[in-house]
Structure formats: structure tokens, C-alpha cells
Amino acid sequence: MVMHLLSIDDLTRADIEKLFQLSDGFLEVAARPIKKVPTLRGRTVINLFLEPSTRTQSSFELAAKRLSADVINIKGTTSSVVKGESLKDTILTLESYRPDIIVMRHPQVGASRLATRYTKAAIVNAGDGTGEHPTQCLLDLYTIQRTFGHTEGLKIGMVGDILRSRVARSDLFGFRKMGMDVRLVAPPTLVPPGIEEWGVPIYHDLEALEEVDIIYLLRMQLERAKGRVPPVPSLREYSRRWGLSPAKVKPGQRVMHPGPINRGVELSGDLADDDRSLILHQVESGLAIRMAILLWCLAGALGEESEA
Amino acid sequence: MDLLSRPFGPRLACRALPLERFLLPDVRLFDPGERLDLVGDLLIGDGKILALGPEISRSENVEVLSDLAGCWVFPGLVDPHVHLRTPGFEYKEDLESGTAAAAAGGYVAVIAMANTEPAVDCGPVASWVLDQAGRRAQVRVGQVGAVSKGRLGQELAELWDLVQAGVTAFADDGSPIADADLLLHALRYARGTGRPLLLHLENKSLATDGVMREGKWSARLGLRGIPAVCESGPLARDLELIRYAFAEESRQASQAAESGGRRTAGKGAGSSQSGPVPFVHFQHLSVARSVQLLRQAKEEGLAVTGEVTPHHLLLTDEALCSFDPSLKVNPPLGSEGDREALLGGLADGTIDCIGSDHAPHAPHEKEVPIEEAAWGSTGLETAFAALFSRLVLPGRLSLGRLVEAMSSGPCGVFGLPAPRLAVGAPADFFVFDPEEEWQVTETSLRGKSRNCAFLGAELTGRVRMTVVAGSRRFVRARGEV
Known part of the structure; x- marks a missing residue:
């Protein structure tokens, strides 16, 4: 089972402390000459960014790559959204690739919650309008x-x-x-x-x-x-x-x-x-915590697979 | 400049004149705020009232103004609403002529509206006007800053910049704030400035090209009418918005107080006023329904105030039978019922103050058919004398209430110290001859323009002298035009 991260309310204090612990480990990884771990090898992460972003998008992309996941980036200005495709259809299309995680930024509040209806992937809200981040x-x-x-x-x-x-x-x-x-x-x-x-x-x-x-x-x-x-x-x-x-x-x-x-x-x-x-410490922390978040989203699924 | 420091207070400017020392002998000294009503002498010097009372020792070297003996002395009048037409329309009025008219009417301070060209919608323009007033004005001038850029009713003006320049209040007067969202933004953004928001109530889409109040007389004359709801409608809407904004403010303030009790909660630093800031002031109310709505709002404890003009207290739509363009005023003259309601509201304190809405226009803007004529009447020179003659003398309004509504009343709206007849107070007062009979004529007016609704009126009682900041700004011998 995957976990969505749509709102900060989805996490308990204990969850957050757990993410801190995971991040400490990933910070340590980031200090190594070879900054990659095999944790999410073979997994697919889609960055769907329908609103401009530099740091969030690059941070998630790098986080996924350092976890050895396959990453694709879709940006609003180059996507079929500009051709009038609805969010539902965009998500259904991406779902055909059977992604594990969709990291999503969208100009409208609640868009990431809507997306959960059309995919089995974990949705990470990377900013929905004036809603949450x-x-x-x-x-x-x-x-x-x-x-x-x-x-x-x-x-x-x-x-x-x-x-x-x-x-x-x-x-x-x-x-x-x-x-x-x-x-x-x-x-x-x-x-x-x-x-x-x-x-x-x-x-x-x-x-x-x-x-x-x-x-x-x-x-x-x-x-x-x-x-x-x-x-x-x-x-x-x-x-x-x-x-x-x-x-x-x-x-x-x-x-x-x-x-x-x-x-x-x-x-x-x-x-x-x-x-x-x-400000720059925030960017550094962002990479580590996003690695932790991607892992957290799939932790349940990974556990089920290892038991099977 | 440190913007964390306290907000600047309002700046009132007039030219500095040498301080004079003189004595008024045997005058009636009347100040309802001081509960003062006695016959005695008044000694002025160093810009202040040095002594007053029945037995002042008269030293040799004091000038005694014995021709004023028997006159009445009141605290100086303050006009919350004038148009000095500066900058941009100096052909109608300027700081010198407008304040000369004010001094001739017994005023020691006037608050100038921002519907100029350019509008007073930013700090530099406000500073410029106040600097000019510091050189030219006979009485103290306070300047209003526009609520919206260019008074266009679309975007907020830089209200904090205007505060730093010393504006007294914010108003788009001449135009209503039609956009409810802009009004809400203004109510919020002005919090902490300590300056009131003055609202001109008018539904332009209902008023269209109306010329006079809709009713019996508009029907008879064939002039297009403006219904009373043009004013009361916006008033009702604005009161609802104010209730909403003030309730939000007090919720936020009490939340902040609970979480640590900082003084800055919900207000700007240094604001010592209790209750919502800014409070809201309704300009030139003209219909009975407005008085009712305001009374109700005040009974709930809403921090709002109201104003009425002398012409709405004394004249009605019937006067338009003369087609005199000076009677074309905005808001238009109401019915007798409106007039009675306004008078009742003034008497019982629902209406806080009287503003002349002194609105000078050049002859070519008024010597046209009434439908084309510019809106407005002058009023600074006639306000007190007309109200005294026609309301106080017949017993319709007490002298005390009239003086209050024209002096401490407007000061209360702006949070300014009121002129007082008290030892040590600044010498800001006027001398009135209650018996002099006169007629308002073009030659009797000091202002630049002649569009006065009271032209031709025969009045009893006239201003003889006005003293501002300890020097005589206006002096007229008895019987002089």
C-alpha cells in the first residue's frame, strides 16, 4: 500500500520525527563522493509540474535519482495540458505507465487530492495553488x-x-x-x-x-x-x-x-x-527530506513485497 | 526614517504670523466643552489664552479691543469638509482665498478634500499642499489623502506614505467607493494608521444624470430626480461591510491579546485609541433614512460618525423652483421630511458634526442651465451665521449644540484636539456679533467664487474677528461689508 502526502495534516508528529531520522541518513549520503543509494531501484517517479518551479522540481528530481528511481519530468508549458487536456485525462495517461509516485504541482487547490482518484501511484503534493505545500x-x-x-x-x-x-x-x-x-x-x-x-x-x-x-x-x-x-x-x-x-x-x-x-x-x-x-540550508535540507518522503510513500509497498 | 517608530500624527499647517497680545473686554465667553458661559474679559498673548473671566487685571501695555465689547466669543470652528481646489483648480479657489473665506466665517481649521488635479493620492502631493498651506493659509489646513490611486476606485493609494506626509484622513470624496472589495481592502489596510476613512455615499448607477432629489418637486419641475436610496443604499451596504471588518479586527485583536497581550495586536504601534481603527465617517448625509441607519449603527456601538451640511439643514428641494445653479449640490437638497430628520439627528448626537462642503466654482461653470451646471455651493462664510439665524434664534437648535457640532464635533472625527476657551489653550477662537443684521451678497464674500446657496439671504449675527494660533486672521468692523 502506498501513502499519499497531500497535506501536512496527513502526518503525525511521530511520522515527522521518523522523516527527520531518515533524512539524517540521506544527508550523510549526500556528503559522500558517490551520492547514490539503491533504495528505489526499478521504481518510477513522475514529476508533474503544471506550474513553474525551479527548486522543488529539481529537488525532487535529484532526490529520486539519488534513490536510483527512474524519473520523468513533465512541465506545464510543454505538456498536453496546453492542448486542453483535463487533469483527469493527464493522470489516466500517466497511470498507464504504472508509476510508483507522482510528484505533482498544480495551480489549483485540491488538484493533488483529485489525482489520487485516477492512479494507484502515491501522490506527493508539491504545491497546489494557494492550498498546501x-x-x-x-x-x-x-x-x-x-x-x-x-x-x-x-x-x-x-x-x-x-x-x-x-x-x-x-x-x-x-x-x-x-x-x-x-x-x-x-x-x-x-x-x-x-x-x-x-x-x-x-x-x-x-x-x-x-x-x-x-x-x-x-x-x-x-x-x-x-x-x-x-x-x-x-x-x-x-x-x-x-x-x-x-x-x-x-x-x-x-x-x-x-x-x-x-x-x-x-x-x-x-x-x-x-x-x-x-535560506540555502533550507535547499540542502529539502533534498534530504524529499528522499525521505519518497521512501516514506513507498515504505508500506516495499515492506509488502519483501514479505511476499 | 525608521518605519517601526510611531505613526506620524496629522499635520495642520497655516502661515505663521507674529503673536499678538490683546484683550477683549466685556464679551460673552461661551464654550460648551468647558461648560463655560459668562461675561468677562479675554486676554491673549504668546499664542495662548492667558486669562479669562470677569475680573482680569488690565495692565497698561495691552491693546484693548473695546469695539468688540458685547460680542460673543466661541471656540474656533473646524470644518471637516472643504474643497480648496489646490492643486489644479486654483481658478475656483486657492489656499489663500479659501482660508480667507474660512477665517471670515469663524473657522480656525479646515480639512481639504483630495479631489484635485492631480489628486492628493501620494505623499509628495500631500506634503506639497501642506507646505504651501504653511506659507499661505490664514487658518490651519489639514489635508485628506485619497483612498484609491487617482481616486479611480480601483487600487489602494499608498496610505502609509500619506500618513507620513501628515494627512488627517482618507477619502475619495466627490466619488463613492463603489467596489465593495476595494472598500474592504481600505478598511483593512488603514488599520493602525489612526486615520478615519471618510465616505461619500452615492450609487452612481442610480443617480445617472439626475439633477435634484427625486420627489414632489422633481416631478413638478421636470428635472431628473435622484432617489434617496442613492445614498441610503450605499450607507446600508457600507455599514454591513464595516460591521464585518470591525468584527474581524476585534477577533484578531483578542486572539493576539490572549497569546501574549502585545500592544500591537490588531492595531498599529502607538495607537492609543480603543475600538476599531480607523473608524468610519459618513460625509454630507442628506436623507431621513440615512439618519435612521446611522442611529441604529451607533446604538450597536459601531465606531462610525456622521456629518451634515448647513444647506441640507436649512434648504429643501422646493428651493430649486428658482433654478438657481448654486442650489445644485451633491447630494441634492432633500424634502422637508429629510431636513427635519437631519435636524433631529444633529440635535440628538446621531450626527456628530457640520461640514460646509465648501465647493467653489468659477462663474462660467455655474452660469449655465442647471442641468449642465457644476455641483456644489460655497459655505465657509455663511455656515455659522446662517445656522445661528435660522436654527438657534428660532429655538430649533441650542447654541451649545451648534458650537459643539462645528468645533469639538469635527475634531472628534479626526482625533484632533478641540479648540477651547481655557487658560493655557492655544488662542483659536472667533468673535461673533449676535445682533448684526446683514445680507449675503457677492461683495460680502471673501472667497474666489460666488456660487453660494445663501446668496441674497438676510441673516442675524456675523463674525467680527477670527484668531488662529494667537494672531488675528480676520477682522471686520461692525456694519462693514
């Missing part, structure tokens, strides 16, 4: 675990375009699952209405970051504003009021960002290069 949450948690040695009790402030961020939606609930204290800081127009009913404190001023251990910045997702009232009047005013610069980061605080970063908008260029920034 559970593997980002896991790599963020793993980065925090590696940096601080624990997650319990840490205070984190997530800043910026929370409204349209699938990262924020996965992170908020994942961070809390791991015992972290999460607060949101954003212009009121970028706070998802109703989020306060999940018991999360909301602030509108960077002052609220004074006492946090980690500042997590989110990218301003202008591409999702088309045809609507823009939530902020200008990037200039946004960066002046809510942008982060080294002077606004206290000693000991760490800065994270899911990427891609917009230098000069949510953070100043010199902060991106500051050694308090964990």
Missing part, C-alpha cells in the same frame, strides 16, 4: 531541527503574503504540530480572513518580531492578484513598511524564506546574503 513545511522543520537541535518551544514569526501562500498554510499547522509558537505578521489585507479562528495571533507591525527565534519571510505573490484589488498599493510601500533588512533582525534571530526570494521586496539584498539567513 507539505514538503516545504517538512524541509523547513528539518532545517529548524538541524539549526536549533529541537523544534519544541521555538517562536517563529511568519511575515508577508500569508493570504496567498500555500507555504504558510502548511507551515503554520506543521510548526504547531511540532510544538512551535507561531505568529503571523502582515498587512491586514494579506491575512487570510478567518485564520484567527485557528487560534493564531495576528500582528500588523514588524515590532511583533522582537521576541521570536525565527523570522520566516514569504514572497509577495503578485501573479495571484490578477483581476482583483491588489492587497498592497505598491511594492515600494510594502518593502518600506514590512520588508526586512539586517538592522531589523536581532542578534541570534534566524531568517528563513521558501524561495524564490525577491530581493528588495520582502527582504533587502544584504539580508539574503547575511549569515543569519538559513
Whole structure:
């Protein structure tokens, strides 16, 4: 039996700790001259990316290759989707290849859950519109675990375009699952209405970051504003009021960002290069944790086969 | 500049004049806010009220203004709603002429709307106007910043940049915010600025090319009518949006308070106001139904305020029989029932303040058939005298309520300190001769434009002197035109 990873809610705290352990091993593999293990030899992983991506797609591709799986990449701009094929038909077509895992990014919320109906493969949600991005949450948690040695009790402030961020939606609930204290800081127009009913404190001023251990910045997702009232009047005013610069980061605080970063908008260029920034550590953790996730998805199936 | 520091306060600018030292002998000193009503002297110096009361020692070297003996002294008037037409329409009015008119009407401060060319929709334009006012204005000028870029009702203007430039409030006045989503964005984005949002209520798709209030008189005259629901409809919608936005804000604030009690919860740093910020102010209410809706909202405790103009308190649609283009105002003059309801709302505090909506236009924009004429009437120079003559003297409104609604009332809307007759307070007041009878004529008006709805009116009581920041900005001898 395969396991889907569609939402961060699919994982328990114990699952996440197990993934950390697996990732520790894969980090060690990544330090070797030969960075490949035979774990998923003969398995097929399809990367179906119907929305632009650099780091997630490359991270999954490399993760699958290092596990010795066969990988194919399908991108939105070159796929039959542009010819008007429905998601159902795309998945049914891919299902004919009998893949083991489909890693899927899609511009619409819930698309990965829909895909599970048409395939026996494990679906890994690599971002569905403004819905969730559970593997980002896991790599963020793993980065925090590696940096601080624990997650319990840490205070984190997530800043910026929370409204349209699938990262924020996965992170908020994942961070809390791991015992972290999460607060949101954003212009009121970028706070998802109703989020306060999940018991999360909301602030509108960077002052609220004074006492946090980690500042997590989110990218301003202008591409999702088309045809609507823009939530902020200008990037200039946004960066002046809510942008982060080294002077606004206290000693000991760490800065994270899911990427891609917009230098000069949510953070100043010199902060991106500051050694308090964990941005590149996040990318490194991402590879290891995605290897762990691919293994986790198939762990049940692998176990059944070895018993048979 | 450190943007984490406290938001800037509103900036009110006028030209600095040498501080004067003088004494008003035997005047009636009347300030409802101070519960003051007595006959005595008033001593001014160093920009402040130095002494007041029945027995002030008169030293030799003080100028005594004995020709004002017997007059009444009130805290200076504040107009929450004027059009100074700067920048862009200086042929109608400019900072100098508009504030000269204000001083002649007893005003010590006016709040200028942003429907200029270019619109006051960004920090540099607001700063420029306030800098100009600092050189030219006779009375204090506060500037409103537009809610939307170009006042087009599509995208938010840089509200924080406007706050830094010192704007007093946000308004797209002259145009309604028709897009509900934009209004919601404005209600959210302005949180923490400490500035109120001023709303002009008008359903343009219903108003179309109407000229006057729809009713008995529009039917008789054949002028296209604008139904009352043009105003009350948007008001009802906006109140629902405000309820929604304020409830969300208080949920968020209480959530943040529970999780650590930071002061910044749901507000900007440094905001000491309790309740939702910004509060919302409804401009120039003109129909009975609006008064009812506002009263109901206030009874629920919603942080909203309302304004009415002198012409809506004193004139009705029947006056349009004259086809005088100065009576073509937006919102249009209502029925007698509307007028009564507005007066009732003002008297019981449902309506917080009186704004003149001083809207000057050049003769060529008004000397045309009424259907083509520009909208608006001037009002700064006639507001207090007209309301005093026609409401206070006949006993329809108390003097105390009138002074409140034109002085501390508007200050409350903007969170500004109110002018007061008290020792140590800034010398911002005016002197009124309650007995002088006069007629409003073109030559009696100081502003640049002559489109006054009260032209020809015979009034009792007239402003004799206005003092702003301790210097005389307007002085008129009794009987002088």
C-alpha cells in the first residue's frame, strides 16, 4: 500500500520525527563522493509540474535519482495540458505507465487530492495553488531541527503574503504540530480572513518580531492578484513598511524564506546574503527530506513485497 | 526614517504670523466643552489664552479691543469638509482665498478634500499642499489623502506614505467607493494608521444624470430626480461591510491579546485609541433614512460618525423652483421630511458634526442651465451665521449644540484636539456679533467664487474677528461689508 502526502495534516508528529531520522541518513549520503543509494531501484517517479518551479522540481528530481528511481519530468508549458487536456485525462495517461509516485504541482487547490482518484501511484503534493505545500513545511522543520537541535518551544514569526501562500498554510499547522509558537505578521489585507479562528495571533507591525527565534519571510505573490484589488498599493510601500533588512533582525534571530526570494521586496539584498539567513540550508535540507518522503510513500509497498 | 517608530500624527499647517497680545473686554465667553458661559474679559498673548473671566487685571501695555465689547466669543470652528481646489483648480479657489473665506466665517481649521488635479493620492502631493498651506493659509489646513490611486476606485493609494506626509484622513470624496472589495481592502489596510476613512455615499448607477432629489418637486419641475436610496443604499451596504471588518479586527485583536497581550495586536504601534481603527465617517448625509441607519449603527456601538451640511439643514428641494445653479449640490437638497430628520439627528448626537462642503466654482461653470451646471455651493462664510439665524434664534437648535457640532464635533472625527476657551489653550477662537443684521451678497464674500446657496439671504449675527494660533486672521468692523 502506498501513502499519499497531500497535506501536512496527513502526518503525525511521530511520522515527522521518523522523516527527520531518515533524512539524517540521506544527508550523510549526500556528503559522500558517490551520492547514490539503491533504495528505489526499478521504481518510477513522475514529476508533474503544471506550474513553474525551479527548486522543488529539481529537488525532487535529484532526490529520486539519488534513490536510483527512474524519473520523468513533465512541465506545464510543454505538456498536453496546453492542448486542453483535463487533469483527469493527464493522470489516466500517466497511470498507464504504472508509476510508483507522482510528484505533482498544480495551480489549483485540491488538484493533488483529485489525482489520487485516477492512479494507484502515491501522490506527493508539491504545491497546489494557494492550498498546501507539505514538503516545504517538512524541509523547513528539518532545517529548524538541524539549526536549533529541537523544534519544541521555538517562536517563529511568519511575515508577508500569508493570504496567498500555500507555504504558510502548511507551515503554520506543521510548526504547531511540532510544538512551535507561531505568529503571523502582515498587512491586514494579506491575512487570510478567518485564520484567527485557528487560534493564531495576528500582528500588523514588524515590532511583533522582537521576541521570536525565527523570522520566516514569504514572497509577495503578485501573479495571484490578477483581476482583483491588489492587497498592497505598491511594492515600494510594502518593502518600506514590512520588508526586512539586517538592522531589523536581532542578534541570534534566524531568517528563513521558501524561495524564490525577491530581493528588495520582502527582504533587502544584504539580508539574503547575511549569515543569519538559513535560506540555502533550507535547499540542502529539502533534498534530504524529499528522499525521505519518497521512501516514506513507498515504505508500506516495499515492506509488502519483501514479505511476499 | 525608521518605519517601526510611531505613526506620524496629522499635520495642520497655516502661515505663521507674529503673536499678538490683546484683550477683549466685556464679551460673552461661551464654550460648551468647558461648560463655560459668562461675561468677562479675554486676554491673549504668546499664542495662548492667558486669562479669562470677569475680573482680569488690565495692565497698561495691552491693546484693548473695546469695539468688540458685547460680542460673543466661541471656540474656533473646524470644518471637516472643504474643497480648496489646490492643486489644479486654483481658478475656483486657492489656499489663500479659501482660508480667507474660512477665517471670515469663524473657522480656525479646515480639512481639504483630495479631489484635485492631480489628486492628493501620494505623499509628495500631500506634503506639497501642506507646505504651501504653511506659507499661505490664514487658518490651519489639514489635508485628506485619497483612498484609491487617482481616486479611480480601483487600487489602494499608498496610505502609509500619506500618513507620513501628515494627512488627517482618507477619502475619495466627490466619488463613492463603489467596489465593495476595494472598500474592504481600505478598511483593512488603514488599520493602525489612526486615520478615519471618510465616505461619500452615492450609487452612481442610480443617480445617472439626475439633477435634484427625486420627489414632489422633481416631478413638478421636470428635472431628473435622484432617489434617496442613492445614498441610503450605499450607507446600508457600507455599514454591513464595516460591521464585518470591525468584527474581524476585534477577533484578531483578542486572539493576539490572549497569546501574549502585545500592544500591537490588531492595531498599529502607538495607537492609543480603543475600538476599531480607523473608524468610519459618513460625509454630507442628506436623507431621513440615512439618519435612521446611522442611529441604529451607533446604538450597536459601531465606531462610525456622521456629518451634515448647513444647506441640507436649512434648504429643501422646493428651493430649486428658482433654478438657481448654486442650489445644485451633491447630494441634492432633500424634502422637508429629510431636513427635519437631519435636524433631529444633529440635535440628538446621531450626527456628530457640520461640514460646509465648501465647493467653489468659477462663474462660467455655474452660469449655465442647471442641468449642465457644476455641483456644489460655497459655505465657509455663511455656515455659522446662517445656522445661528435660522436654527438657534428660532429655538430649533441650542447654541451649545451648534458650537459643539462645528468645533469639538469635527475634531472628534479626526482625533484632533478641540479648540477651547481655557487658560493655557492655544488662542483659536472667533468673535461673533449676535445682533448684526446683514445680507449675503457677492461683495460680502471673501472667497474666489460666488456660487453660494445663501446668496441674497438676510441673516442675524456675523463674525467680527477670527484668531488662529494667537494672531488675528480676520477682522471686520461692525456694519462693514
